[in-house]
Amino acid sequence: MSVEARERRQPWILLSPALTAITLLLFIPLLFIVVYSFWLRTAVGGVEVTFSTQNWQQALTDPFYRYILFATLRIAFVTTIFCAVLGYPAAYFIARARGNRTILLLLLMLPFWISYIIRTMSWINILGVSGALNTVMLSLGIVDEPVQMLYNEATVILGLVHFLLPFMVLNVYVSVEGIDRSLEDAACSLGATRFQAFREVTLPLSLPGLAAGGLLCFVLAAGTYITPLILGGPRDAMFANLVFEAIITQLNWPMGSALSLLLLLVLGAVVAVYNHFMGMSQLSRGLA
Amino acid sequence: MxxxxxxxxxxxxxxxxxxxxxxxxxxxxxxxxxxxxxxxxxxxxxxxDVTQVRFDGWGGVVSEAFRQHAFDPYTEATGITVVDGTFGGADEYLANVRASQPGAFNIAHLSGVFDYARWHNLELTTELNEDNIPNMEFLIPKLVNVFREITDGTLSAVPYNYGTTGLAYNRAHISDEEMREKGARILIDDAYAGKIGGWGEWRTRIWMAALATDQDPNDIQDMEAVWDAIRQHRDLALKYWGSGAELMSLLAEEEIYVTEGWSGRIYALQEQGHDIGYYDPPNGFGWQECLFVIKGSPMEACEELLNFMLAPETSIAVAEGQNYPPALDPQKVDLGEKIPTLPAFDPSGTLDGLTFAQPAYWNGNEQEWSETFSRVQRGF
The missing domain is CATH 1.10.287 (Helix Hairpins)
Structure with a gap:
């Protein structure tokens, strides 16, 4: 075998464990889901092996699914905006901090050491009728009786922001940290104020990081089902909750497959739009 | 052959x-x-192979009682380890079992006869050798026979306990008299808007809505009225709870004042000192739980465990731990002092006072009703 041929093969040999894992754990299960989505549920909850587009027709035309899908995208969008507004200053502060940056980054990573479910449930102890916030407000005489703060869309968004904020901060941090500080100094030396220098130089240069963080937050928020389950009221559901119900409660695996693929396609389209304008390189840098 | x-x-x-x-x-x-x-x-x-048997149940105090009074002594006596897992709901568990290899799950603490029928329809039943379970002689015959009717005279499960889903209420805000007067209609009472809870499970919601609209839950004539009542409840409710632990937390923390609840869990709250009342309205939701042996399980080891668990001393200890009356016939076994005080307990052993869900009726409507409930829950 020639040296060129060996060199051509080498990347594939090195990639083969990862490709095998992706094929076995992602593509083949996905293929199963695609096949299932064209089957039908039997009366007793089994699967009728037949080719039918009924599930897809229902998923695409039923206003109920459309309504929940739009509600999911809206909640994910609002969550992403909050993450950006709260995350950007924090990331900027960490990137520009002198000396103690490692400790700040460590603090940022700290929530990942605690289970997402536990972190979500912690809001019940904070916002509940007998939670910390109500206890403080009652003892200070700010309110006469406990305020009902839990189990609505706002608390769902709060829980999602709590969960996703570190993803945004990390991405923006990587982006801001990579900007040459002398560019801001140069802008200031040319007469710009600090704010103008930030607005005209730093912010545009950090936008790829902001977009990457936004994409991550949006996709993860749109795919969640635990947060609305714990912090939402009776009506608050996201699309993943419908997938859960179709598969677990209704034993309708074919419909659940069609719904999960629909969500995958919608989120895939969002990623494709991002890739068209920003490219995926910033995303991998933020995750690294 | x-x-x-x-x-x-x-x-x-x-x-x-x-x-x-x-x-x-x-x-x-x-x-x-x-x-x-x-x-x-x-x-x-x-x-x-048979060094362990997997058991799955509802978790919380129920699992603790099983571990302490049944599994550890069983392991000591037989050398077979009992691996216990928990599930939040029977639906979720059934999906897990269907997605796994036969034999991965062995015994489940399932509720409701309709679940037994559903599992049978999905060909997940086994055939127990009752000769290996002599302690079955102590069981209430009615609880055993309903299973036999579904599986042509054979059994894939033994009944273990029974209970009710009744109305639980905070007595600081709702009096016993008001509860008895309003019954299930209290769940759609505007006066408690934002302080009402409910289990986010379609069967229970439909059952309670049937009671609130004065209908027989096993023969609903006006389904539109039921859906309207569910919509009303949805708009007044603060939260649909999803587990016994969440039910207890919502009531104990006074996030809600009234909900339907599982008799044993409410009794546990009362034992903890919370002033929570419990009322079984006429036609209240009675159910029984069973220990179901799943297809592909090591039968002899499972039958041995079932026999061990049905021994009166074990069964009574577990029942006292989980606060649900055991399936033991009070006419045949002395159940001690605590069990007769539990909600839903029937000293006659006939269980004539409890209304159980008719499996054929509920399973026949399962697909349509569960899908409709999913929509109604979200505002449709």
Whole structure:
């Protein structure tokens, strides 16, 4: 075998464990889901092996699914905006901090050491009728009786922001940290104020990081089902909750497959739009 | 068909001229070879296989009671470990079982006869050898017979306990008199808007809505009225709870004042000192729980565990721990002091005062109602 041929093969040999894992754990299960989505549920909850587009027709035309899908995208969008507004200053502060940056980054990573479910449930102890916030407000005489703060869309968004904020901060941090500080100094030396220098130089240069963080937050928020389950009221559901119900409660695996693929396609389209304008390189840098 | 009978039939076919001598001897030789190879290795494999049995239940105080009073003593007596897992709901568990290999899950603490029927329809039932479970003699016959009717006289489960889903209310805000007067209608009472809870499960929601609209839950005539009542409840409710722990937390923290609740969980709250009342309205939701042996399980080990769990001393200890009356017949077994004080307990052992869900009726409507509930819940 020639040296060129060996060199051509080498990347594939090195990639083969990862490709095998992706094929076995992602593509083949996905293929199963695609096949299932064209089957039908039997009366007793089994699967009728037949080719039918009924599930897809229902998923695409039923206003109920459309309504929940739009509600999911809206909640994910609002969550992403909050993450950006709260995350950007924090990331900027960490990137520009002198000396103690490692400790700040460590603090940022700290929530990942605690289970997402536990972190979500912690809001019940904070916002509940007998939670910390109500206890403080009652003892200070700010309110006469406990305020009902839990189990609505706002608390769902709060829980999602709590969960996703570190993803945004990390991405923006990587982006801001990579900007040459002398560019801001140069802008200031040319007469710009600090704010103008930030607005005209730093912010545009950090936008790829902001977009990457936004994409991550949006996709993860749109795919969640635990947060609305714990912090939402009776009506608050996201699309993943419908997938859960179709598969677990209704034993309708074919419909659940069609719904999960629909969500995958919608989120895939969002990623494709991002890739068209920003490219995926910033995303991998933020995750690294 | 056992092996001896199979050989006899072969011999009969040979003697009747249905088989050639060469074929007959070939088959006998092959059977002998298979038996010789199979027996020693199979015995070894069997001996190695059953070192553990998996049990899945509802978690919380129920699992703790099982662990303390049944599993640990069983392991001590037999050397077989009981691995216990928990599930939040029977639906979720059924999906897990269907997605797994036969034998991965062995015994489940399932609720409702309709679940038993559903599992049977999905071909997940087994056939218990009742001779291996002599403690079944202590069970309330009615609880056993409903299972037999579904599986043509055989059993894939033994009943273990029963209880009710009644109305639980905070007595600081709702009096006993008001509760008795309003019954299930209190769940759609505007006066408690934002302080009402409910289990986010379609069967219970429909059952409670049927009661609130004065209908027989096992023969609902006006389904639109039921859906309207569910919509009303949805708009007034603060939260649909999803587990016993969440139910107890919502009531104990006074996030909600009234909800339907599981009798044993409410009794546990009362034991903890919370002033929570419990009321079973007429036609309240009665249910029984069973220990269901799932297809593909090591039957003898499972039957041994079932027999151990049905021993009156074990069964009573578990019942006292989980606060649900055991399936033991009070006419045959002395149930001690605590059990007669539990909600839903029937001293006669006939259970005539409880209304159970008719499996055929509820399973027949399952697909339509569960899908509609999903929509109604979200504002449709």
């Amino acid at each position: 056992d092996t001896t009978r199979r050989y006899e039939r072969l011999r009969e076919r040979y003697l009747n001229g249905g088989l050639e001598r060469r074929q007959f001897l070939g088959l006998i030789g092959a059977a002998g070879l298979a038996s010789g190879l199979h027996t020693p290795f199979a015995r070894l494999a069997r001996a190695q």
